[in-house]
Amino acid sequence: MNISKIANLKFFYIKTQKISFFLSIFTLVLFIIGIYWGLYIAPEDYLQGNSYRIMYVHVPAAWLSLQTYIIMAVTGFIALVWKIKIMEITSIQCAPIGAFFTIIALVTGMIWGKPTWGTYWVWDARLTSELILLFLYVGIIVLYSAFNDKRQAVKITSLLAIVGLINIPIIHYSVEWWNTLHQGPTVTKFDKPSAHITMLLPLLYMFIVFNIYFLTVIIKRVRLGIYMREKNNKWMEEYLND
Amino acid sequence: MITTIVKKECSLYFRNLNNMFLPLIFFFLIISIFPLVLGPEKILFDKIIPGVIWITSILTTLLTSNNFFKDDYNNGIIETYMTSESSVELILFLKIILCWIFTCFPIVIFIPLVSLLFDIPFQISLVILLTLIIGTPVLISIGIFGSALTLGLAKNNTLLPVIILPFYIPVLIFSASAIEAVSVGLPYGMQIYILLAFLFLVLPIMPYLLKYTLGISINN
Numbered sequence A: 001m002n003i004s005k006i007a008n009l010k011f012f013y014i015k016t017q018k019i020s021f022f023l024s025i026f027t028l029v030l031f032i033i034g035i036y037w038g039l040y041i042a043p044e045d046y047l048q049g050n051s052y053r054i055m056y057v058h059v060p061a062a063w064l065s066l067q068t069y070i071i072m073a074v075t076g077f078i079a080l081v082w083k084i085k086i087m088e089i090t091s092i093q094c095a096p097i098g099a100f101f102t103i104i105a106l107v108t109g110m111i112w113g114k115p116t117w118g119t120y121w122v123w124d125a126r127l128t129s130e131l132i133l134l135f136l137y138v139g140i141i142v143l144y145s146a147f148n149d150k151r152q153a154v155k156i157t158s159l160l161a162i163v164g165l166i167n168i169p170i171i172h173y174s175v176e177w178w179n180t181l182h183q184g185p186t187v188t189k190f191d192k193p194s195a196h197i198t199m200l201l202p203l204l205y206m207f208i209v210f211n212i213y214f215l216t217v218i219i220k221r222v223r224l225g226i227y228m229r230e231k232n233n234k235w236m237e238e239y240l241n242d
Numbered sequence B: 001m002i003t004t005i006v007k008k009e010c011s012l013y014f015r016n017l018n019n020m021f022l023p024l025i026f027f028f029l030i031i032s033i034f035p036l037v038l039g040p041e042k043i044l045f046d047k048i049i050p051g052v053i054w055i056t057s058i059l060t061t062l063l064t065s066n067n068f069f070k071d072d073y074n075n076g077i078i079e080t081y082m083t084s085e086s087s088v089e090l091i092l093f094l095k096i097i098l099c100w101i102f103t104c105f106p107i108v109i110f111i112p113l114v115s116l117l118f119d120i121p122f123q124i125s126l127v128i129l130l131t132l133i134i135g136t137p138v139l140i141s142i143g144i145f146g147s148a149l150t151l152g153l154a155k156n157n158t159l160l161p162v163i164i165l166p167f168y169i170p171v172l173i174f175s176a177s178a179i180e181a182v183s184v185g186l187p188y189g190m191q192i193y194i195l196l197a198f199l200f201l202v203l204p205i206m207p208y209l210l211k212y213t214l215g216i217s218i219n220n
Helices: A009-041 A050-082 A085-117 A125-146 A150-182 A197-230 A234-241 B002-015 B017-038 B042-065 B070-075 B077-083 B088-109 B111-118 B122-149 B159-183 B189-218
Strands: none
Touching: A009 A050, A009 A085, A009 A197, A009 A234, A050 A085, A050 A125, A050 A150, A050 A197, A085 A125, A085 A150, A085 A197, A125 A150, A125 B159, A150 B122, A150 B159, A150 B189, A197 A234, B002 B017, B002 B088, B017 B042, B017 B088, B017 B111, B042 B088, B042 B111, B042 B122, B042 B159, B070 B077, B077 B088, B077 B189, B088 B111, B088 B122, B088 B189, B111 B122, B122 B159, B122 B189, B159 B189
């Protein structure tokens, strides 16, 4: 199939209507299986008891939060260089999804932290850089909503996302360095006493499910973005009237 | 062409002395608010004063870089720069440097006075001075990048800090840690070198990035 055809907004909007519907159901089923696997089948942890099971949401959400940022920056780069409309929409629609993954990772991390560390929040390197990632997402969303001209806004936010992507490793490593300087490895040291394969398999599965979930949501959001941009066009009216 | 622009920028700063003195006064106001809020104990201040100085310099750089391109944009000078024959990158680079000289350098000069106010030992105030000299150009250029991003907006007063502050974090971490290291008698060379690395990474790239951003911001 020709790539320029997929990039056509009208083509994408019409073709993905059914796909998006089936993907939603597919994701729901996969999620139910994953939750059952993680919460019932996977064995209990000898150190943390049952509380470790929140990992099956927390860890994939944390991975996806970073991955979404990378996708946002890469699609933003493509949008800036080749001026492909659908990439512009994809790039900006990644931001709220990524922000939500970040919030999920932070909140589940806090819930997990209470029984294992005894406190909801420590200024640990990973928590802090996740929080900063949330600030980066919020900055992009706020900047986008401040503009009236949305095409202009996408160009600006893509640029910010690219600069942010270059900055994320720098921020991450400086925060990590700051953390080792300030507090000894008291809290997070026991994090990885290499988990058993029966625990890791559901985690891998949940990571894949989260990716499919991301795909579902991004398709839905891109369709929404196309609708917002093209709602006054003739083909959209004709299509919706059918 | 270049000398004309430098002269113009300098005379703009000199004619409107507010631009020069306002950041300085702001800096002193914020610094002197801290003892009022936290109480005047010396032990506490020995611990937090480097952080206080750095937080205040962040606020000052945010204040000065907020509407950096606004006047030039309204006058149409930026379009003239972009279409001029001489290199836009050089002009932007000079603008960054001049902005630093006229808004941050006064603060750096007055650090000894701040050290007197808070009774900071000479060795520590020297390191504070050093980190400010290396760090504030980075902060100023990142802030100017933010103001180029928000150029097309009518009101952007609180937007800029929200966008820009996460990018300040590495500079802050290493500056604060250099000051902390010297106050407990540890070597601080590594932090200074990393700050220098940030400086030499950001300053050469920034004019090109600014040119591209301005190009996008103007074409609306």
